[in-house]
Amino acid sequence: MKCSYACGSSEHLIARRAFLGGVATGLGASALNLGTLVQPAAARNLVSQQKRVLCFFMSGGLSQLESWDPKPGADTGGPFRAIPTSVPGIHLSELLPHTAQQMHHLALVRGLNTSEDDHGKGRYLMEKGRRKMPGIQYPHFGAVSAKALGTEELALPGYIHITPGGGGGTSNDAAYLGPKYASVVLGNGNPPQNSVRPKAVAEDSATRRQKFRQRVNDHFARNRRTAETDAYTESYEQARRLMERRELFDVSQEPEKDQERYGRHDFGRHCLLARRLLEADVPFVQVSHSNYDTHNENFNFHLEQVSEFDISFAALVADLADRGLLDHTLIVVMSEFGRTPRINHYYGRDHWSKAWSVVLGGCGVQRGAAVGKTNERGTEVVDGEVDHGALFHTYLSAVGLDSTGEFDLGGRKMPMADPAATPITELLA
Amino acid sequence: MSTTETAAKEAAPAEDRTKPAETRVLTEYEHESPLIACRFDPRGRYVFASAQDNSVLRWDLASGEKTIFLLHDSWVRAFGFTNQGETLLTAGGDGRLAWWETAAQKPEPSRVVEGHHGWIRALSVSPDASQIATGGNDLAVRLWNADGGSLVREFTGHAKHIYSVEFHPDDGNILLSGDLAGVIKQWNVEKGEETRSFDAAPLTSYNGGQRVDFGGVRTLCFSPERQHLAAGGLHEASNPLGAVHEPILLVYNWESGEKIQTLTSKPKHKGVAWRAVYHPLGGYLIAVSGGSSGGYLLFFRDAESNEFAQFKLPNIARDMDLHPDAFRVATTHYDKRLRISALGPPEVDQPA
Numbered sequence: 001m002k003c004s005y006a007c008g009s010s011e012h013l014i015a016r017r018a019f020l021g022g023v024a025t026g027l028g029a030s031a032l033n034l035g036t037l038v039q040p041a042a043a044r045n046l047v048s049q050q051k052r053v054l055c056f057f058m059s060g061g062l063s064q065l066e067s068w069d070p071k072p073g074a075d076t077g078g079p080f081r082a083i084p085t086s087v088p089g090i091h092l093s094e095l096l097p098h099t100a101q102q103m104h105h106l107a108l109v110r111g112l113n114t115s116e117d118d119h120g121k122g123r124y125l126m127e128k129g130r131r132k133m134p135g136i137q138y139p140h141f142g143a144v145s146a147k148a149l150g151t152e153e154l155a156l157p158g159y160i161h162i163t164p165g166g167g168g169g170t171s172n173d174a175a176y177l178g179p180k181y182a183s184v185v186l187g188n189g190n191p192p193q194n195s196v197r198p199k200a201v202a203e204d205s206a207t208r209r210q211k212f213r214q215r216v217n218d219h220f221a222r223n224r225r226t227a228e229t230d231a232y233t234e235s236y237e238q239a240r241r242l243m244e245r246r247e248l249f250d251v252s253q254e255p256e257k258d259q260e261r262y263g264r265h266d267f268g269r270h271c272l273l274a275r276r277l278l279e280a281d282v283p284f285v286q287v288s289h290s291n292y293d294t295h296n297e298n299f300n301f302h303l304e305q306v307s308e309f310d311i312s313f314a315a316l317v318a319d320l321a322d323r324g325l326l327d328h329t330l331i332v333v334m335s336e337f338g339r340t341p342r343i344n345h346y347y348g349r350d351h352w353s354k355a356w357s358v359v360l361g362g363c364g365v366q367r368g369a370a371v372g373k374t375n376e377r378g379t380e381v382v383d384g385e386v387d388h389g390a391l392f393h394t395y396l397s398a399v400g401l402d403s404t405g406e407f408d409l410g411g412r413k414m415p416m417a418d419p420a421a422t423p424i425t426e427l428l429a
Numbered sequence: 430m431s432t433t434e435t436a437a438k439e440a441a442p443a444e445d446r447t448k449p450a451e452t453r454v455l456t457e458y459e460h461e462s463p464l465i466a467c468r469f470d471p472r473g474r475y476v477f478a479s480a481q482d483n484s485v486l487r488w489d490l491a492s493g494e495k496t497i498f499l500l501h502d503s504w505v506r507a508f509g510f511t512n513q514g515e516t517l518l519t520a521g522g523d524g525r526l527a528w529w530e531t532a533a534q535k536p537e538p539s540r541v542v543e544g545h546h547g548w549i550r551a552l553s554v555s556p557d558a559s560q561i562a563t564g565g566n567d568l569a570v571r572l573w574n575a576d577g578g579s580l581v582r583e584f585t586g587h588a589k590h591i592y593s594v595e596f597h598p599d600d601g602n603i604l605l606s607g608d609l610a611g612v613i614k615q616w617n618v619e620k621g622e623e624t625r626s627f628d629a630a631p632l633t634s635y636n637g638g639q640r641v642d643f644g645g646v647r648t649l650c651f652s653p654e655r656q657h658l659a660a661g662g663l664h665e666a667s668n669p670l671g672a673v674h675e676p677i678l679l680v681y682n683w684e685s686g687e688k689i690q691t692l693t694s695k696p697k698h699k700g701v702a703w704r705a706v707y708h709p710l711g712g713y714l715i716a717v718s719g720g721s722s723g724g725y726l727l728f729f730r731d732a733e734s735n736e737f738a739q740f741k742l743p744n745i746a747r748d749m750d751l752h753p754d755a756f757r758v759a760t761t762h763y764d765k766r767l768r769i770s771a772l773g774p775p776e777v778d779q780p781a
Contacts, residue, residue: 060670072502075462075482079504079522079548164640291639296672301641303566303590343463343481345745345763346672346720 051399055286056333060293063339066302068357076341087368095306098314106361111372111384117351122336129392143174143181145284155241157184161286162270189270191249271312295348331361341378364398389421397423445710447772449728452740456769464761466748471514473753479505498536507552520549551594555601564591595649607646632662643669648704661702676702676718695735698722717749
């Protein structure tokens with residue numbers, strides 16, 4: 001769906017429903033990107049709280065049995081044992097000893113049933129909160145967060161995705177919210193492509209060019225503004241802002257001891273970069289970690305991958321807590337699905353969406369909670385079953401948004417989250 | 430010759446009567462859980478196996494009686510024997526090394542040592558049975574006193590998980606350890622020093638797309654005359670996470686340390702060479718392969734790059750051992766069965 005806001009009228013700047021929950025305090029709402037959907041009083045609340053989201057995507061399908069919901073001793077349990085955590089009564093896989101010490105900042109959702117074992121469809125519903133439907137695209141959680149939590153003053157993209165590899169660039173995952181809120185991808189944590197001013201172009205020359213471009217764009221937009229021209233203009237603006245803040249992507253500026261603490265590997269560097277981006281007020285940072293699609297030798301590969309994740313993730317959670325950022329940052333660790341309790345003949349586990357887990361933490365979340373339960377073999381949810389729709393509502397609620405709110409797109413109302421679902425209230429602080 | 434080999438020799442025939450091309454399954458033993466590792470005791474009375482339910486199983490080869498050994502709270506991956514086969518050693522994913530009476534009616538461990546932080550994947554007993562070497566995920570090789578269970582020495586230097594350890598069968602001062610990175614280190618046991626290394630890089634790979642290290646030195650063995658060392662595992666890992674890879678063995682000249690042969694299956698099976706042993710009389714290598722092509726016993730001569738015989742097992746295989754009679758082979762399988770196969774036709778059967 002195209003975004004259509006050509007007229008720019010005030011009716012399209014404020015939705016009919018109050019979009020945000022909470023008490024209004026703090027700065028004015030004029031700077032927020034919430035013009036299309038909120039009341040000013042509610043928007044002020046967000047600015048003061050500086051809510052942010054840090055999302056980890058465990059590509060391929062993290063095994064819940066080798067992470068958040070171990071079943072030692074069961075025929076499905078595998079060779080790893082369970083260890084106690086900083087929260088009495090909660091145990092994690094022994095592959096997560098560092099994370100276990102941060103459990104009091106986190107919460108487990110162990111009753112997830114998404115009924116979707118396909119990688120693409122599973123990822124879609126987890127990241128967008130709804131099933132893929134023909135003819136309609138929904139915005140990524142990151143795009144929603146960028147629009148709802150970002151400010152006009154923010155010099156950086158609202159949604160940054162740090163991937164394990166690839167060249168970077170932008171994605172079209174904002175759907176009807178428009179390209180302004182789409183992800184900027186940092187392939188292997190490298191700075192955005194072409195973000196260095198060419199040596200052949202002097203600084204004052206670049207400045208003059210930019211001013212001229214702005215003047216022409218403004219003139220054109222006065223009568224013929226469209227989503228496409230806005231996107232075009234925004235792409236230049238975003239590139240310019242990124243060039244000015246390029247040093248932000250250089251994690252070598254972080255202390256040596258922090259680089260060591262996060263781990264001397266790509267994922268450690270990516271987590272350190274995530275910390276820098278959150279401290280620079282980027283509303284949504286996603287870090288992907290690969291690869292968990294372990295149909296073969298699941299235990300060797302989880303030993304390799306989860307152990308790497310554990311050190312960096314735990315360091316980042318601890319730092320966010322120490323720096324006071326955790327009260328304003330929602331943490332989510334998700335995947336496209338879990339893995340089969342049944343161990344196959346290659347010592348592998350296959351795709352399993354009937355009973356798996358995600359982790360939340362930080363702001364708006366009941367820290368130290370474990371919601372939902374699977375049976376002794378981990379094959380089914382026996383208590384507190386939830387799905388992707390409920391999770392999406394929960395994420396939005398945790399950062400202070402009214403998850404039943406709507407985007408107003410040229411008069412057409414688009415619910416932010418699946419209207420058929422509701423938040424997991426017992427998980428919210 | 431090691432004491433274990435001495436015990437085995439007593440049970441072995443004087444000449445090779447095997448015909449690998451006519452291998453056949455003799456017996457099946459069943460458990461309630463998929464099986465992992467297996468070993469015959471050196472006197473040839475029992476076959477031991479580990480299972481995914483964390484148990485260790487002993488089958489009496491004469492009666493078929495099954496006895497369960499319970500201790501470990503993870504999968505047992507390694508067995509060994511000392512005291513002329515009267516003492517069983519087990520080690521596994523809980524990092525513990527345990528001593529048992531091999532023939533116990535009601536098995537209880539006589540000693541348990543917390544050997545490693547994380548998995549113990551391999552163990553080997555010195556030729557005089559006085560020392561035990563273990564290798565683990567904590568990147569250490571440790572040497573234990575077989576009688577008292579005390580730690581004698583630690584060998585460090587591996588950068589990746591240790592998958593295999595093997596004493597030289599005639600010289601207890603030589604110990605080998607192989608890791609995930611395809612590095613085989615030779616240690617001077619008395620001095621605790623690395624003396625040389627073997628390059629087994631073909632056994633490992635890093636898949637940039639999947640971002641995983643895969644492979645490793647899964648097995649090590651010496652030829653009967655000690656002139657060759659074989660290392661096995663997998664290669665051609667185009668899709669590690671999807672089980673697309675092939676078994677491979679590398680043969681080295683022991684004196685020079687040079688790789689002299691690469692052994693692969695033809696037709697190309699998909700799987701891992703989980704273990705390889707040299708036949709003490711026939712001089713050929715027996716490897717067990719398990720993977721998406723199923724389970725196979727592959728028979729190689731060092732001079733030929735492909736197997737001269739193969740036997741398709743009824744189910745995917747995970748480990749293998751050669752009986753002291755040098756005629757029977759045990760294999761463990763995902764279908765919860767341990768199979769005893771004969772390396773020849775009925776007319777050359779050896780007595781049980």
